[in-house]
Amino acid sequence: MDLSKILPQGTSWLQLLAAVIAIVVAWVISHYARRGVLALAARTPGISKTLGDTAARVTGLTILLLGIGVALAVMGANVQPLLAFVVVVGVVVVLVLRGVADNFAAGVIIQSRHPVSLGDEVQIEGVDGKVLVGTVLETESRAVIIRTYDGLTVHVPNSKFLSDVIVNDTTFGARRSAVRVGIERGDAPVATLLALARDAAASAPGVHGDPAVATVLEAVSPERVTTVVQFWHAPSAGVATTAAVIGAVAASLEDAGHPASIASATAPSTMQAPGGV
Numbered sequence: 001m002d003l004s005k006i007l008p009q010g011t012s013w014l015q016l017l018a019a020v021i022a023i024v025v026a027w028v029i030s031h032y033a034r035r036g037v038l039a040l041a042a043r044t045p046g047i048s049k050t051l052g053d054t055a056a057r058v059t060g061l062t063i064l065l066l067g068i069g070v071a072l073a074v075m076g077a078n079v080q081p082l083l084a085f086v087v088v089v090g091v092v093v094v095l096v097l098r099g100v101a102d103n104f105a106a107g108v109i110i111q112s113r114h115p116v117s118l119g120d121e122v123q124i125e126g127v128d129g130k131v132l133v134g135t136v137l138e139t140e141s142r143a144v145i146i147r148t149y150d151g152l153t154v155h156v157p158n159s160k161f162l163s164d165v166i167v168n169d170t171t172f173g174a175r176r177s178a179v180r181v182g183i184e185r186g187d188a189p190v191a192t193l194l195a196l197a198r199d200a201a202a203s204a205p206g207v208h209g210d211p212a213v214a215t216v217l218e219a220v221s222p223e224r225v226t227t228v229v230q231f232w233h234a235p236s237a238g239v240a241t242t243a244a245v246i247g248a249v250a251a252s253l254e255d256a257g258h259p260a261s262i263a264s265a266t267a268p269s270t271m272q273a274p275g276g277v
Contacts, residue, residue: 019071026067106158180265200252206241
């Protein structure tokens with residue numbers, strides 16, 4: 001029996017053997033590629049099993065189709081229509097899944113570089129331009145989930161989380177807040193009034209001893225002294241600690257005979273390191 005009669009016209013046994021080898025090699029590579037993608041997905045937190053299985057199947061199928069295309073080209077088949085079809089489908093898939101792919105890739109970067117961790121307090125711009133402050137609840141393959149202090153659950157796309165400016169209040173382990181204090185001076189020296197405010201703030205619950213409480217003098221007149229009291233606290237305890245500082249400073253100055261008006265303020269930069277005096 002002449003087996004050459006079953007081959008396509010103009011195709012040799014050598015070409016057929018090369019085509020079979022190309023398909024077998026592509027199948028082996030696709031098998032190990034699927035296993036590699038599954039292993040990578042299993043080691044990456046936030047990637048669900050369904051997503052990992054889908055990525056593995058798509059990877060394996062793509063490699064196998066490439067092997068079949070190589071086999072057809074080796075046998076002399078016209079693969080241009082097939083290539084054109086694959087390119088068109090690929091472009092459509094890329095356009096449709098571009099956002100998903102961007103978020104997935106950004107999620108891998110977030111999981112590997114760890115710019116934030118679960119429980120971190122972060123600040124990020126919301127949809128209406130307002131700054132959202134909340135705690136990181138979960139990092140997924142598509143988004144970072146944040147719970148704000150007014151009870152909102154916000155899903156921030158991973159791509160936005162990487163491209164926008166994110167403030168992590170937890171990395172340093174402490175956060176600085178400030179109150180502006182206007183003190184009726186009387187005949188007391190300025191240094192005495194500043195020391196009273198500083199010591200009272202340091203005694204308030206939640207205020208860290210290191211870095212130490214600092215005062216920044218803003219204005220002095222014969223009747224009044226205005227200063228900004230800066231203090232450090234746990235990142236998530238800003239509101240409670242500020243309230244405690246206001247109460248402690250007001251009570252201390254009142255007892256010393258120097259009534260004061262106190263309000264929360266943005267701490268001005270003193271151009272010194274957090275551990276400075």
